[in-house]
Amino acid sequence: MPLFWRIFLLNAVVLVAAAALLLGPVTVSTPVLLTEAAILTAGLAAMLVANAVLLRVNLAPLHRLSRAMTTADLLRPGVRPAAGGHGEIAELITVFNAMLDRLEQERATSSARALSAQEAERHRVAQELHDEVGQTLTAVLLELGRVAGQAPPGLREELHQAQEATRAGLDEVRRIARRLRPGVLDELGLPSALKALTAEFSGPGLTVRHRLGTDLPPLGHERELVLYRVAQEGLTNIARHAHARHAELALARTPAGVELRVGDDGRGIGHAPEGSGLRGMRERALLIGADLTVSPCPEGGTEIRLTVPVRSRRP
Template structure:
């Protein structure tokens, strides 16, 4: 089973490796002490040098074949030239360990041990064989380590992408679900009174249009924010994100849709609350009111905001039928996740006196440090 990481030995590097193999082995083509003397020995040497270069070329496309050819040629050159070392065998096994997962390259490690240490063992040079063994293990370990680091970076990038997608999904849900719900309620109200009270129907349609414009404005703000993040911009041209100061406007929109909402504040200056906390608090209130408007059959709702020196708490209560608070959609789980990301808590469930209540506690000290 692979690790999902793909290492690429580009054509340019394959050419460089093949040429480098010939250049490094070129001294062996000059007059030197050969085990096999004469023309036959020179011919075999040339063939092994060329085979070694071809092995490095194949290493980028046919990993097993390239590795085997380089290691076999390196062993042959050590047999012909007692003074030659297995330097290129180290390069080959290191590259192979980088190109493929570790479990696939263990045979290459074993073959490299034979190719590097075998000729020295055959001559009884045990110290040299021990050095070559250490070199092979070190080369293979280095290649495997570089691959592991690359695989870890790839996994981190993929995780970041998944987290960003989840964030975008939450934001889109928060941006659109509230306003679209208001539009649906207003459109239904207009349809109910269209024949008997055209004036009320027109008013409902105007509110539907206003809600649609607000949805488009929030969606444009959201898309500008996403593009600014992608481009590394600070988003100076994007409209400010909603915060605690916008709760009254949100309550007015929900009230106009048919669910009267009152807002009570027991806070100090909301400017002192970090923007991330303000945005999360606003989205939690927005989602709770949207749920009450769509699902609870509530006749009224109340929002309570408290700001202290170390936390912000928000409570949204309605007199509807509510539910258990253990929903599996984006709503309540999304609110809990928002609170948890800030180190806070969220409770959603039936209120003691009836109806449904959402209560969140969001710490502010960490963001101010």
């Protein structure tokens, strides 16, 4: 029965009962007698209590739905309000849950297309940096070396400085190309790529250690790429914002799949809102059905955990 008719019939029953009592054994005198005032007060109180209880019970699912609407996040899927209540309230909650399912599916599809296009563009840019810019700088470096060998002593030192600047630029171009498209991931696999990643971020102000399991299950290219990108983004955030001295990257096998952990001893994320880096990690995690959590480290700093489910192959 719709909520309107339940409230209407309850009020009708109370009012009809009150009218029957007034027309029957109960009368209202002038001045009002104490017993008559008590009966009218009790009837009014009963009607108010009954209405309050009915509204509280029937509108409770709407309060849960309101909280779900204000806290819904497509990057944290799966949380749904229970389809409680009756009639149109239960139908409203069911329609809202169906809308969330559709939005999450559309978000996952669009994110997959966007990230696929992003990886393709990264591959193209990395290829052009390696083939075009890298070869050009290599040719300039060789030409400078040839000219320096024939130049007078006064000019030779300046040419050597130009050589060093060109060599530094060539190394930077190669480093950017490796970050855009990690060739070691395709050639040597995920553990070797993560080792190279920790070596790249280790420096005078930051020491990055790695703990990589040796019994990892077969992951596939898509899962390996997501794990690598999340580790890369996590270490990038540590190097840029955490003011940490030590960081650790760990990859281990779990009963359900694998778990990647990136932690540091920096200042922590605090109550700052999530930036584009963390949201990008969550979007990548959704592509492979993984779970990403960001929490404080026991020793300070921030810890990122990516739990990737892997289906075991039947023999």
